[in-house]
Amino acid sequence: MTAQFSRQEDQGRNAAMVKTDSSWRRPPGASGPARDPELDARILRAAIELLAEGGFPALSMDKAAARAGVGKATVYRRWRSRVELAGDALDRAALAAGHTAVRIGPGQLRQELIETLMQVERCTNAPHNDLVAALLATARHQPEIFALVRERYVDAMHRLVGEVVAHAVERGDLPPPPPSEESDGKCALEVSAAVALLIHWQTVRGGEVLTEDHIVSVVDRILLPLVSRPNQDRV
Incomplete structure (x- = not known):
């Protein structure tokens, strides 16, 4: 499944990177280390996989850290709870990104x-x-x-x-x-x-x-x- 999500993420990278207004994101100026986009992506991809396998009960900060190959502290420094992590993971997954209402014309x-x-x-x-x-x-x-x-x-x-x-x-x-x-x-x-x-x-x-x-x-x-x-x- 990891390979599948990697391919899907590569194919939809532009859509997935569209700025969102998730209420779960850390507010600007909050304390913490400078964010490494690649490290964030690994953690979020791990969270998406866990959510896909068992929904919200399958996601924990420790499991996300283990699957992403990072220390638990790395995850906790970025997200205060698994709810925040799940919110950013869903933004990353872009469930409806790129979808548009099709308009063809009269009679169509x-x-x-x-x-x-x-x-x-x-x-x-x-x-x-x-x-x-x-x-x-x-x-x-x-x-x-x-x-x-x-x-x-x-x-x-x-x-x-x-x-x-x-x-x-x-x-x-x-x-x-x-x-x-x-x-x-x-x-x-x-x-x-x-x-x-x-x-x-x-x-x-x-x-x-x-x-x-x-x-x-x-x-x-x-x-x-x-x-x-x-x-x-x-x-």
């Missing part, structure tokens, strides 16, 4: 949804899927980590699909949502249904690879019928 909503969701499918063919599945299965017992996974992954997926649907409404490809739904985001319930199904696939059916055919089925049988329903049919 179906293809836009398929291509947007296919970004998720591509992730399920990599160790990324092990990380997401392990975290979603165990993070519920650790509120801080659950909130972080939701922000970095679940909400990001919801936002991407929501942007595609909202743009279709703006250009007239979809009817506008009723006023009762606008406060929570356009077609939020319909988008949540599709996102929830994809997350379910990764956590419950993790051994079965999510394919393009599955994505097309989700779009054609679930997402499009829901978002295309006339306003008067909504209840």
Whole structure:
């Protein structure tokens, strides 16, 4: 798995290095040694591997140090707790980095949804899927980590699909949502249904690879019928 994560990190280095605003990062000016980017990367890669193998319960400062081949003090000088270490590891893993809401043009909503969701499918063919599945299965017992996974992954997926649907409404490809739904985001319930199904696939059916055919089925049988329903049919 170490080799797999190394290849994935090399392929997505630009995305992974995008600056984030993680609340777990050490604040500027905090005491401690000058940070060595290469050493940080080794420790964070070790933390990602541990999280992928067993979720948050599998991560400890001592285990991260041992896997990274550094002393425990090296880890403790950089992160005050395993929650902070997990937060930076998830930033490094860039769960939804590089994902974008696809825009093609009028009359192309179906293809836009398929291509947007296919970004998720591509992730399920990599160790990324092990990380997401392990975290979603165990993070519920650790509120801080659950909130972080939701922000970095679940909400990001919801936002991407929501942007595609909202743009279709703006250009007239979809009817506008009723006023009762606008406060929570356009077609939020319909988008949540599709996102929830994809997350379910990764956590419950993790051994079965999510394919393009599955994505097309989700779009054609679930997402499009829901978002295309006339306003008067909504209840």
